[in-house]
Amino acid sequence: MNNTEWFSIRTLTLPATAVALLVAFFIVWLVIRVQFSKKWAGVYGDAVFTFILVWKFSVIVTDFKAVIAQPFALLYFNGGTIGVFLGGMAASLQLWWKRKKIHFDETGIVACSWAIILTQSSYQWLVVLLNDNQTNSEVITLLVLSTLTVLILWKITAINRALFLYTFGLMIVAFFQPLGLWQPAVGVSVILLIVGIGIQRLAGVTKSFGGKE
């Protein structure tokens, strides 16, 4: 989706896509908190926090010269699209490093798939609501992702199947969006798919280890 709106709080101007992402984070945190336990909402919150920090400060990497010349740039700008990928990867790595401490059990895996799917869906829904794009791409985004999300969360229990199906669905939706298949949302979706499957594998391993002991 093209960003067509911006929100200003005094001198801070955020594109509608960033606002959509922040609101989506909050909604999903709330759903996880209600559906699962405080622990999983906390894990989600940590990942989100890492994502936001890395996205914001990755301007050091994406525009090193400007930050050295004008350290203020760090305050005003963020890492843009590259920053989104760096943030996503940092959050994934953090989950990997902390895998022992977090200890993903069966609830954890389900919470993880809910988080992955819902964050993307809520973000897409909000982007549609906050911006003004072609009606057909907006309608396709809303309908396909709504059906897919409810269906998956309701009926499908195998996380890898759920995530594959979701990312595939998102790609179809992206194909009809103005930015097409090659947009950051699709790339991030693939990263999240890998994370989700990794976590499931991980839990499978700890489980069988537990069985042997």
Place this chain on the structure above:
Amino acid sequence: MKKNIGLLIVVLLVVATIGTYVKQQIDKDREIETASLGKEMEERKIGLKNGDTPPDFTLTSLDGEDVTLSELRGKKVVLNFWATWCPPCKAEMPHMQNYYEQNAKKDNVEIIAVNLTEAERDVTEDAKIDSVMTFRESFDLTFPILLDQKNSAGLAYQVITIPTTYFIDSNGYIQRAIRGPMNAEMLKSYVDAMD
């Protein structure tokens, strides 16, 4: 039982989203209908809000040329207000220059950077202009820099925070005002979003 609460919230979210979307579409249709009723007779409204025609001005550039805003109609105009002592202005200048070099011609854009010369922190007029000159050289800026020596444009545009940037479309209507610094990516997306 607990399993259903989360799912219920998700379903409610979906319903709320689709409901809001449908309402937005209906409102938009209505807006178009009412707009098409009385638009033709309407004259240009001078103001600072989105859709208004911005107050016109003629200022002298650092190179001694007179630039009149209304004469730039036909091009998209990025009208930036700044001063040399302002940190966020310094942060955004290299980005504006980058954008100007790479995209301005292609996107049919003119960047007009109005220096609030009266607010510069030097004592004499000449010293103020010298500061602006030094600033331009240090950032290698090539877009026109206008000197607002009597703060006339600054007042007309009610510039309180700097940088403030107005995006004016090729028909001469304000599309958006941004307070705070922009990077090249933001600048490009603002320009792309207007006619």
